[in-house]
Amino acid sequence: MSTVQPATPEKVITTFQTGHGWTSSGATVTGSSLNFTGGNAPYGTQxxxxxxxxxxADAILDGPIMGAPVDIRGKALRVTFRVNDYMKYVKLELHAGNGSGITNSYSWRFSNGEGAGAGWHYTRGGEWCSITLNFGDAVTNGTPDPTAINHFRITVQDNSTALTFDVNEVAIVENQKVYPNGVVTFCFDDQDATVWSAARPALDKYRFPATMFTIREYVGQSGYCTLDQLKTLERDHGWEVAAHADSATVHTASYTGVSDDVALSDMRKIRAWLAENGFKGKDHLAYPHGDYDADTIAQARKVFATARGTVRRTHHETLPPGDPHRVRCIEVLNTDTAATIQAEIDKCVAAGSWLTLLFHVVASPADGLTKYLPADFATIVDYVAASGAAVRTYGDAVTTSIQTAATRPVEKAMASCSASTDTPDSTTPALVPGMSLTFTSVGPACEYELAVEADIGVITGGTQIFIGSLYVDGVKQSRDIFTQAAGAMRVANRKTWKVAGLSPGRHTAEFRHAKNATGTAAFRVYAFASTIEVTRRS
Structure with missing residues (x-):
């Protein structure tokens, strides 16, 4: 089993040890303590x-004014906390600002009551957990200066029932830089047949991958995807098949509704089935109904590298996540308009966050809460394609935490060119637009590797064939990057080169299919498939 490490602090603001300097005020009662030693705190002794x-009403923890302000641009914040009951709070909020109070500050509701469903909450209570918060998710109050943050505050509000809230850490963590415009993951729980018939074609338009979280007993049943379809999605479409449950009965009950032994056995069975069938997503689980507690997480950690819930409307996930076994997503329901999800995509791009969109059924009519209209789904896919965000499978995205930006592809496009004939001209080849992609440079100090891979079919006529040129922002980077002798059969070619000094922002890489020969005979390219990929190297 692979491992995914949680986010680690770049700078610790406090672990609330002796002398921390925080004070309390507001709606607190006897039992509150700034130096509580009986809570089995993960860090330190209190x-x-x-x-x-x-x-x-608001109960408040105020930090001291920091002598050395911190810059939180491009960072994420982490809070390690515990509540005694997830049904007893209305909000848990973190503020980061300039000077005392919250007049000029950023604020994050890092957990808030969103309904009775346990699967919509980051924690069920009674357990320590760490959550990370993207800078782009913050609400702006007044005119804060993000380069000079010197005050933090935590606000807790109950729902008219007394609540116990413990906090052990506030820290700054480094946000991922692999995907400057954020990364979107499309997830589908339960392998409904409409994922194959309706969702897949919309994603295929851009060759976008996705992740299917599978219930093994439903595979091949009426209304669900077949094993052959699941294998085809991985083999031919770049998808990933991951774990949801082995038994339909256990899935219906959820892992919190069965014993730990039953839950652990079911997890091991679905992982073994995924491994036996060669599925890439065997190390990743989506909790049935998104529901988990401390015991469920403990069992999942024995079997899976990560586990995902269905937290409804808390913040986008960070990379690496605050807790690899509490990975957040946005469950898309039939009450969500395409415009609502487009706003989340905009936020993902602006924040450089990880946006995981969870769907179940893509069908018309969308007459159930977890059914979504195909037209609206296609609108969302189109919007992602135009947004500049990368699209990755769940497994590829979450393992960003154990890969470096230097070897991580940031953009990829694919295209096929039909058979074509051209009169040879050794000096002025006919250029046919093949494909292009846009990618983001974070600045001239970064170097990017551009690669083109071409699978060339049968070629006849002429003595030497030159195929393809690569352009960046309309400027040719290479000449005759592919050559092929006449009569060759399906030869795969890959060429790479480096580009540096690009200004910050979006740039266009284009592969142009050049048809040319040095001989006098006409020639024909019967098959031509290619990919273009951009990788940040420094």
């Missing part, structure tokens, strides 16, 4: 505890 008064 934490801060707030016990609210059950009056639906």
């Amino acid at each position: 934490c801060a505890r707030l016990v609210t008064n059950g009056l639906n």
Whole structure:
């Protein structure tokens, strides 16, 4: 089993050890303690505890003014906390600002009540957990300066029932830089047949991959994808098939509704089945119904590198995630308009976050909460394609934390060119547009490797064939990058070269299919398939 490490602090603001300097105010009662030693805190020997008064008012923890302000641009924040019951709070909020108070600050609701469904909450309570918060998710209050943050505050509000809140850490973590415009993952739970018939064609338009979280007992049943379809999605479409449950009965009950032994056995069975069938997503789980607790997480850690919930509307995930076994997503329901999801995509691009969009059924009519109209799904896919965000499978995205930007592809496009005939001209080849992609440079100091791979079919006539040139922003980077002798059969060619000094922002790489020969006879390219890929190297 591979491993995915959680986000680690770049700078710790506090772990609430002796002398931390934080103070409490507002709706707290006896039992609150700034130096609570009985909470089995993950870091150090104590934490801060707030016990609210059950009056639906704010209880506050205020940090001291920092002598050395911090710059949080391009960063994420991490909070390690615990509540005694997920049904008792209305909001848990972090503020980061300039000077005392929150007049000029950024704020994040890192957990808030979103309904009775346990699967819509990051924590069920009674367990320590760490959550990471993207800078782009913040609400701006006043005119804060992100380069000079010197004050942090935590606000807790109960739902008119007393709540116990413990906090053990506030820290700054480095945000991923592999995907400057963020990364989007399309997920599908339960392998409904409409994923193959309706969702796949919309994604195929751009050769976008996706991840199918599978219930093994449903495979091949009426209304669900077949094993052959799942294998085809991985082999031919770049998808990933991952774990949801082995037994339909266990899935219906959810792992929190069965014993730990039953849950662990089911996890091991679905992983073994995925491995036996060669599926790439065998190390990743989506909890049934998105529901988990401390015991479920403990079992999942024995079997899977990561596990995903269905947290409804908390913040986008970071890379690496705050907790690899509490990975967040946005579950898309039939009440969500395409415009609503487009706004989330915009936020992903602006923040450089990881946006995982979860769908179940893509069908018309969308007469159930987890059914989504194909036309609206296609609109979302089109919007992602135009946004500049990368699209990766769940496994590829989440393992960014154990890969370096120097070897990580940031953009990829694919195209096929039909058979064509040309009169040879050794000096002025006829250029046919083949494909292009746009990619983001983070600045002139970064070097990018551009690669083109071509699979050339039967070629006849002429003595030497020159195929293809690569352009960046309309400027040719190479000449005659592919050569092939006449009569060759399906020869794969790959050429790479480096580009540096690009200004920050979007750039266009284009592969032009040049048809040319040095001889006098006409020639024909019967088959031509190619890919173009951009990789950040420094």
